[in-house]
Each structure stands twice: as C-alpha cells, then as structure tokens.
Amino acid sequence: MSVVALNAVQTATASATGAATFTFAAPAAGEQFQGTVIVPGAPTSATIVANLSGSPITQWQGATTGGPVQADVGQVLTVVCTGLVPGLVYQCNWTGTSTNGLDNPDPIWPQPQTSTVLAQTNQVFLAGPLAVSLGTTAQVTLQASWRSLWIVQTVAAPPMVTGNQSGLTYEPFTPPYLQAPATFFRFPLVSGIDTSVTITFEAACTAWYGADLADIDTATYSTSGGGLLTVTFELPYTYSVSGLLAVPSGATNYLPPFNFPIVAGQSATLQAVRAWTRSGTSITANIQQNGTTIGGLSGIVIGTTPTTYTPTVPPSVANWDQFAPVITAISGTPDGLSLTFSFAVTG
Numbered sequence: 001m002s003v004v005a006l007n008a009v010q011t012a013t014a015s016a017t018g019a020a021t022f023t024f025a026a027p028a029a030g031e032q033f034q035g036t037v038i039v040p041g042a043p044t045s046a047t048i049v050a051n052l053s054g055s056p057i058t059q060w061q062g063a064t065t066g067g068p069v070q071a072d073v074g075q076v077l078t079v080v081c082t083g084l085v086p087g088l089v090y091q092c093n094w095t096g097t098s099t100n101g102l103d104n105p106d107p108i109w110p111q112p113q114t115s116t117v118l119a120q121t122n123q124v125f126l127a128g129p130l131a132v133s134l135g136t137t138a139q140v141t142l143q144a145s146w147r148s149l150w151i152v153q154t155v156a157a158p159p160m161v162t163g164n165q166s167g168l169t170y171e172p173f174t175p176p177y178l179q180a181p182a183t184f185f186r187f188p189l190v191s192g193i194d195t196s197v198t199i200t201f202e203a204a205c206t207a208w209y210g211a212d213l214a215d216i217d218t219a220t221y222s223t224s225g226g227g228l229l230t231v232t233f234e235l236p237y238t239y240s241v242s243g244l245l246a247v248p249s250g251a252t253n254y255l256p257p258f259n260f261p262i263v264a265g266q267s268a269t270l271q272a273v274r275a276w277t278r279s280g281t282s283i284t285a286n287i288q289q290n291g292t293t294i295g296g297l298s299g300i301v302i303g304t305t306p307t308t309y310t311p312t313v314p315p316s317v318a319n320w321d322q323f324a325p326v327i328t329a330i331s332g333t334p335d336g337l338s339l340t341f342s343f344a345v346t347g
Contacts, residue, residue, distance in 0.1 A: 006035050008094040014084035016141045018046075022079040022092035029073055034108060035096015036067040039081060042090065043124065045145030045213055046083040050110070052076070058110035068096060070108045083145055085124050123150065128208025132201040134310060138209070139164075141196045142189065146211040149187045149197070155314050156180065156232050156344030157203040157271050161187045163194035170197070176230035180267035180346045181316060183232060186212070203271065203310060232346040235268070239325070241337040245283050247327050257288070257324030260317055266347030269314040270323070273297060276306040278336025284329040287339075289315055290322050299328070302337070317343060 010022040027033050037050055044062040051057065053075050060066040071077050079092050126140065140149065149170075151159055161170040170187040177184035201207060239258055246253040262268055273287055287297035287309070296312035325339055 002100045004098050004100075006033050006094065006096045006098040008033075010079075010092050011089060012092070013089050014081075014086050016086050018082060018084045018086050018141075018143050020081045020084055020090055022081075024071075024077040024079075024094055026076045027071055027073050027098070030100050032070065032072050032099045033077075033094070033096065034068055034070040034099075035094050036065045037069055037077075037079060037092065037094050038065045039063060039079070039090055039092050041088075042081065042084060043145070043213060045143070046081055049080045051078045051080065054078070067110050068108055069094070069110060083143060085126070086141055086143075087126075124211040124213065125208075126210045128152070128206075130207045132207050133204045134202065136201045138199040138201075139196060140199060140209070140211075142194060143211070144191060145213055146189055148189055148212045149199075150210050150212060151185045151187070151199065152178065152182065152208040153185070153201070153203075153205045154182050154207075155203045155205040155271070156183045156269055156346065157314075158183075158185055159202055159207075160200040162198050162200065164196045164198055165194045168193065174230075174232050180232075181269045181314060181344075183346070203314065204312060230346060232344055234271070235343045235345045237323075237341045237343065239323075239339045239341065242335075244333060244335045245277065245280070245327060245330060245337055247330060253327070255325055255327070257322035259320045259322055260341075260343065262317060262319040262345075263347065266345055268317040268343045268345045270294070270311060270317060270341060271314050271344050272308050272310045272342045273300075273339055274306060274308045274342070275300075275302045275325075275337070275339040277302055277304055277334045277338075279304060280334030281330075281332025283327050283331070283334050283337070286326045286328060288322075288324050288326055289317075293326075303334075314344070 008024050010024060012020040012022055014020045039048055040063055042063045046062055049056050049059045050066055050069050058066050069077060158172050172185040172187050174183055174185055248254045282301050282303040284299055284301050286293040294311050294315055297309055300309050323341060
C-alpha cells in the first residue's frame with residue numbers, strides 16, 4: 001500500500017444568496033481518500049454540509065474543521081455552504097492522506113463536532129469605495145444571520161434603506177466612529193420582513209457598505225453610562241430679502257453675509273440651500289462662503305418655485321464662517337428672496 005498526502009482544493013464564488021458548492025474528484029480504482037475539510041474565512045454564521053455521492057454525512061459551522069471524510073473509489077465529495085458573503089470567492093480544502101493498494105485503511109466516520117465557534121462581533125464588508133451621486137441606488141440581498149447594515153459616507157446626509165418586499169423604510173442611527181464630514185450609519189434589520197433592500201444615496205459622496213453579524217455597538221460601548229453621545233442633526237438657517245432684487249453695484253443692492261457659529265467640539269457641513277422668490281421671473285446667483293463661490297452653487301437660477309440646490313462636495317464650516325447670496329443677473333422684476341441653508345452639525 002502506498003500513502004501520499006492529500007491536499008485537494010476547490011474554489012467557488014458565493015451566490016447572491018450566500019450559497020456555494022465545492023465538488024471534489026472521486027478516487028480512482030484502488031484509491032481511497034480520507035481527511036478533514038475546512039472553508040477558510042467562512043463567517044461564523046455559515047452552515048457547511050459535506051455529502052458523499054449525494055448523501056449528507058456531517059455538518060459544521062463557520063471556518064472550523066469538519067470530518068474526517070473518507071471516500072472510496074467512485075465516491076464524490078460535495079461540500080455545500082450557505083450563509084456566506086455574496087460575491088466573495090471562497091476556497092475549500094480537503095487535507096489528509098491518499099492511499100493506493102489492496103490494504104487500504106478500515107472505514108472511518110466523521111467525529112462529533114466538539115470545536116466551539118466563538119461569538120464574534122463580525123462586520124462583513126460588501127462594497128466600496130463607491131463614487132455615488134444624488135439618487136444613486138444599490139441593491140443588497142440580505143442574509144438571515146445579519147443583524148444590521150452599515151454604510152460609511154464622506155457626507156452627513158443619511159442615505160435611505162428601503163425594503164424591497166415590505167416597502168418599509170429602515171431608520172438609521174450614527175454611532176461615533178468617524179470624524180466629520182465622514183459619517184457611519186447603521187440600519188438595524190428585522191428578520192423575515194425583507195430578503196433584499198435598496199440603498200438610495202441622498203448626496204454625492206464616496207461610500208462603503210456592509211453588514212453586521214452581531215450587536216456591534218452593545219459590545220463596543222458601555223451601557224452603564226459615563227460616556228458622551230455624539231449625534232448628527234440638521235440645523236437650518238433662513239436668510240430673506242424683501243423688496244425688488246437687483247444685481248449689486250458697490251453698496252447699492254448689496255446683500256450682506258450672515259455668520260454661522262460652531263460650538264467648540266462640534267463640526268458642521270453645508271448640505272443644501274433651498275430658495276425661491278416671491279414674484280417676478282428669476283434671479284441668477286452664486287452662494288459664497290467667506291467670499292468664495294461654493295462648488296455646485298454657482299450660477300443657480302432661483303424662481304418662484306421652491307427649489308433645493310446641493311453643493312458638489314458639502315463644504316466644512318468653521319466657527320463664524322460667512323455665507324451670502326450674490327446676485328449676478330435678473331430676469332423680469334423679481335422680488336422677495338428667501339433662502340434656507342441646511343447645515344449638518346455633529347457634536
């Protein structure tokens with residue numbers, strides 16, 4: 001009888017539902033394979049079932065070892081996994097010995113699974129960095145083991161997560177993981193309501209997203225008090241001008257700026273400006289910060305219909321920064337300008 005090392009490897013990509021199947025070649029005439037099986041990197045929530053010629057022989061969880069599995073001539077080992085991360089490439093290893101001869105080892109059976117899969121606060125990475133625009137969407141197929149979705153953005157405006165089956169909108173909260181303007185959002189999931197969700201981004205930014213397999217924040221932050229809670233909230237500031245509107249010339253028709261204060265320990269970004277005129281046709285204006293026009297808010301046309309304008313990249317705001325509209329052209333005889341500046345403040 002000859003004995004050589006068995007080191008069989010198969011790869012597969014997890015499907016949109018987190019499933020993958022690994023099929024190994026059967027032993028040839030006179031051969032016998034026996035060894036343990038493992039899927040490195042499988043999340044603790046994954047269920048792995050080993051089948052010989054279609055019949056299940058053992059089952060285990062996560063990236064632990066199953067087996068040993070013994071296959072005689074013609075028997076095909078198929079390893080079926082569920083609960084993997086969709087789209088990731090996984091490898092399945094069957095490691096042991098391959099014998100060839102009349103005196104092959106006696107039959108063996110898989111051992112009871114005595115290894116313990118430790119509870120982990122796993123975060124699953126799904127995608128990113130993504131350059132998204134206002135209205136960009138992403139589809140995410142949910143796994144039963146996921147407790148929540150997480151989304152990281154370089155702006156404070158929260159994205160929207162909507163269940164494709166329930167039609168419900170999930171509510172985010174923002175644990176204090178990152179410094180402004182980058183923001184971490186977590187969306188707790190309700191098991192069984194939806195099998196997939198749509199993420200809709202509400203501002204142009206760079207984004208990353210993934211999932212949690214456990215109550216991350218309960219493990220990370222003390223529930224006994226003594227810490228400070230950091231939150232992000234919207235703070236509007238309305239600027240209005242009465243009477244006829246005109247292009248300024250020196251002090252004539254000049255629209256003075258307003259100052260925006262920031263409390264020590266807080267940070268802020270300008271997320272949007274909503275504007276309209278009382279009557280007349282329209283004005284064309286630039287929105288300036290400290291005398292410099294903000295990207296994306298140059299040459300905006302403001303008429304009698306309230307309209308929201310967003311900067312290309314929400315600018316950071318320092319204490320007592322100045323903001324003002326500068327009229328560059330008019331159409332007709334517009335009057336009564338109203339602008340509401342929407343600031344996202346974190347602190």
